[in-house]
Amino acid sequence: MVYVVHKDDASSDANAEYTSKVLDALRSRSIEEETALAAEKHGLRYLDLGIYPVDEKIVFLLTKEQAMSYGAALFQKDKGKLRIALSEPENVAARTALTTIATDLGLEPEFFLVSRPSIEKAWHEYDKKPLIENLDFMHVTLKGDDLQKFESDFSELLEIKHNASKIPTSRILEIIIAGAYKLRSSDIHFEPFEDTVRLRYRIDGELQEIGQLPNEIYRLALSRVKMISKMKINIRDRSQDGHFFVELEKKRIDVRVNIIPGNHGESINMRLLTGEEAFVPVEELGLRGRAYDEVKRQTERPFGMILNTGPTGSGKTTTLYSLLNSVNSPHLKIITIEDPIEYVLPGIVQTEVSKDKSYTFAQGLRAIVRQDPDIILVGEIRDEETADIALNAALTGHLVFSTLHTNSAAASIARLMELGAKTSSIVTGVSIFIAQRLVRILCPKCKASYVPAQKTVTALKKILSYISPKAGVVIPDDIPLLYKPAGCNDCNFTGYRGRKGIFEVFPVNEKMGALISSGALENEIRAAAIEDGMLTMSQDGILKVIDGNTTMDEVWDSAGKEEALQSLYDDILSDSNVKETIAKGGTQEEV
Ligand SMILES: [Zn+2]
Secondary structure, eight states: OOOOOOOSSSSHHHHHHHHHHHHHHHHHHHHHHHHHHHHTTOOEOOOOTTTTOOHHHHHHTHHEEEHHTTTTEEEEEEEHHHHEEOOOOOOOHHHHHHHHHHHTTOEEEEEOOOOHHHHHHGGGGGOOOOOOHHHHHHTTSSOOOHHHHHHHHHHHHHHGOHHHOGGGGHHHHHHHHHHHHHHTTEEEEEEEEESSEEEEEEEEEEEEEEEEEEEHHHHHHHHHHHHHHHOTTTTOSEEEEEEEEEEEEEEEEEEEEEEETTTTTTTEEEEEEGGGGGGGGGGGSSSHHHHHHHHHHHSSSSSSEEEEETTTTTTTHHHHHHEEEEEEEEOOOOOESSSSOOOOTTEEEEEETTOOOOOSSHHHHHHHTTOOOOOOEESOOOHHHHHHHHHEEEEEEEEEEEEEOOOTTTTTHHHHHHOOHHHHHHHHHEEEEEEEEEEEEOTTTEEEEOOOOOHHHHHHHHHHHSSOGGGGGOOOOOOEEEEEEOGGGGTTTSSSEEEEEEEEEEEEEEHHHHHHTTTTHHHHHHHHHTTTOOOOOOHHHHHHHHHTTHHHHHHHHHHHHHHHHHHHHHHHHOHHHHHHHHHHHOOOOOO
């Protein structure tokens, strides 16, 4: 990666010039650039599916056979348009057939020329299989003996349907839980359908189908789960919660269980808590530049509120645990109130909201304040009373960590006001607003690089050019390479391993405080925060794409609604050449 930061001496100028020549040469030979040129020749728009998201539901509107025979893939549907990737611009018959398919769907076809690697990426959707059906998949994190054992255990489970009593029930669960642990899953889902029960694992936030369990095996497993989680076995029409512990590879794993009734029987969700997520160093959360500095600075102050927002599963609790751990010391009294306690933290008094409402966030927090704490963690602010006490605690010499369920950092202010908070308490109480999402990280062992077309580079650079210098991040001068997932044993053949946050962060400084006090709207606060050096989540995501840490698919999945991303994709979809052709009376389909 070439970052040109200082341009103040002649030798670095010469270097930069040389580097840019090398890059030009590389680019002119790149498959993507060649495809872009071919697109121009054929009056088509060029697109790089390495950075433009492929919607798997749309891909399946064509069968694999159709897609292969047309050399094409459907990849997006938007505003009455069906976006179609072509890899063979001369295949006129394919275009005619695809136009008919789009029209039959009531959609207008939009054709794009893409490279071979791009079309293969879309076609890859056809080859995704349940893990158990794809033995390569199982070569995974399971190695040697482990792998063989899991494979044989699992096929035993699936083959035993005619004589389920052959296998001890405790063994069934053991196989399933050990398999999930080995594959680094956070959750195990059992979902009953008419004839079988689907077993899925959530790995790095994505659900992966493991296989179908025979009903008879599932019934045994269900009773066993209820028994060991101390639930009522004969209750089948209500939701139940419970938990149990297992020990795997000398590690104690807390398994939190929820069961709900359904039309084909009860579904089980098991969450595996290994405790590892609770101890991510602050440096590894994914914060960069000013966002990192400000979060560190505000965390080290003795009072004020650090508010992290995002939907469920966005990693906000992990971030707060990480910050809390970074300030944990024997001479500070730290108390938490959580729902439920997710990880046991050493040296910290943790309390849990009770199901029967005798200890709520508000009641608990009121009690905690009387315990003379220095630092308080409130799992979530979701009612007026909690908002009020938490802000008050922050105003009266406590450092308070909490979360809110909103989509962006700027939206938190409106949410707090909905919860009855006065702007004056928000401005003086809250020290920093954080919002985050999680993106999967490209597997460092197998990620593949490619040279993007100039058009792609220009579009990415344009969105980065909106970043304020105050954000304190290094903006790359050029984008010589982009990265894409491949797949290897280390990453369960998904191409990704682990997750990191993409963040937007703004401290409530004098300027932001004055704006909030004046009753500014969410978009005004957001604009001012950006000007003041806030990276948006999508900008942070794109920087992580350019660093080779993640992909645009991931950023799109987690921050796709952000206006900056929308405008990036508008840029990528538009093409001046095509517009000119249309203006001259031609159409984009014209060859
Ligand atoms: Zn890999």
